[in-house]
Amino acid sequence: MLIKNLTLNNFRNYKKSSFQFDNTNVIIGKNTIGKTNILEGISFLSTGKSFKAEKDVDAIKIDEEFAKVSAKIIDGSDIINLEAIIANNTNRFSKKLLVNGLPKKQSDFISKLLTVIFTPQDIEIITDSPSLRRNYISNILLQANKTYRNSLSVYEKALKQRNRLLDDIKDGKRNYKADEFEYWNILLIENGAIITKERENLVNFINKSKKDIFDLTIAYDKSTITQERIDKYHNAEIASGLTLIGPQRDDFLILFLNPPLKRSLSRSSNELRQKVSLGGPNNPNLPNHLTSSWNGGVATTTTPSRWHRTIKEFGSRGEQRLTILQLKKLEIEFIKQATEKTPILLLDDIFSELDNKNIQKVLELINECQTITTTTHKEFIPKSLLPHLHLIELK
Secondary structure, eight states: OOEEEEEEETTEEEEEEEEOOOEEEEOOOTSSSSHHHHHHHHHEEEEEESSSSSSSGGGGGGSEEEEEEEEEEETTEEEEEEEEEEEETTTEEEEEEEETTTEEEEETTTTTSSSEEEOGGGGHHSSSOHHHHHHHHHHHHHHHHHHHHHHHHHHHHHHHHHHHHHHHHHTTTTTHHHHHHHHHHHHHHHHHHHHHHHHHHHHHHHHSSOOOSSSEEEEEEEEOOOOOHHHHHHHHHHHHHOOSGGGGGEEEEEESSSSSHHHHHHHHHHHHHHHHHGGHHHHHHHOOOHHHHHTTTTTTSSSOOOOOHHHHHHHHHHHHHHHHHHHHHHHHHHHHHSSSSSSEEESSSSSOOOHHHHHHHHHHHHHSOEEEEEEEEEGSTTTTTGOEEEEEEEO
C-alpha cells in the first residue's frame, strides 16, 4: 500500500497545497510551519477523524467554512481516490467521506488507507489516563478488523441512548421502566462481548509476539457487560446517570516483562524501611481483579509475578520511549497479519527524541514500510537515509 499524493484545501494552515510522495519521505521545516498538519491529513484519510483535534471541525482553516483532504492510494493493482470533506456552515457541522467519488460510512471508509503514526506525544499512552490506552488499542482494531468496527459503532450508539435514559431518570424527567432499557441492554451485551473478545485477541498477540526492542507485557483490565452485572450496578447507574460497566471502562496495564534486578532490589529495600510491601496483591496501582487473582491468572493475558511493575510508575523516560517503539512495531505486524497489507508509517519529529541506538531501530521499521517523516533540521536525518530520500522542504 502506497500513498502517491495528497491535497489539502482549507485544512489547518493550508489554503491549497499538494504533495507528492515516494517510498521514503522526509518533510523538513521550522516549527509551526505545518509539517504535522500533513501527517494529520493523511491520518484523517486513514481513520476518518483527526488524531490532533478534540473535534474534527478544529481542522478547518480559520475563517473558512469547509476543509477537504484528498489522496491517491495504490493498493496492489488498485488505484483508490480518497476524499474527506468537513464543513461548518452556520455552525452546523457535517462530514463526508468518499471512496472513488462514492460516499461511505466511516466504518466502511476506515481501512482503505492503513497507517501507523508515531509522535513524541505517544508516550502519554503510557503515562496518561486509561482513555488514551483504550483509544490506542481501539484504533488499531478499527483499522484491522471490520467486525470490531461494526460492533463498536453499534455499541457506542446504544451506549449514548442508554446514558440519555439514565440521565433523564437522575434529573427526574422520567421514571425508570425496565422495558425502555431492554433493547439497549441487549445491544450492549452482544456487541460488548465482541469488543472484549477482539481486544483480548490483540493483547494476546502483543504478549505472545517476539520483543526485539523492549520486553513488555499487557494486562487487560476488562470491564465486561452482562445482564447480571447490569442488575448489580442498577442503583449506582440510576444515581450517576451513566452506564458504569462495559468496554468503555477498560484499561490496559503496560508492564515490565523482566524488570531490571537493580530496580527490584531498590524497591525491596524501600519495603523493608517502610515495613510494607509495595508490590504484590496489595499494590494500589493494580486494579482489583489483578490483585485478587495474583496467583490465579490475569484475564486472558499474563500472570503478574512479584516483580511485575507498570512501566508508567516504574519506567524511566527512555524505557517508556522504547516501550512505545516496541508497541508501534507490533502494531505494524498486527495490521499486516490481519489485513495482508503493509501500513504506511508516519513519524512526527522523532529523530530529535531518540539516541543513535534507537534511531537504528526506527530505520529497520522504515525499511519495511512506505514512510513519511517530519523534522525541523536536515541534520537530524540519519546519513544512511539521505541517498534514498524524497525531501519535501516547507518554507
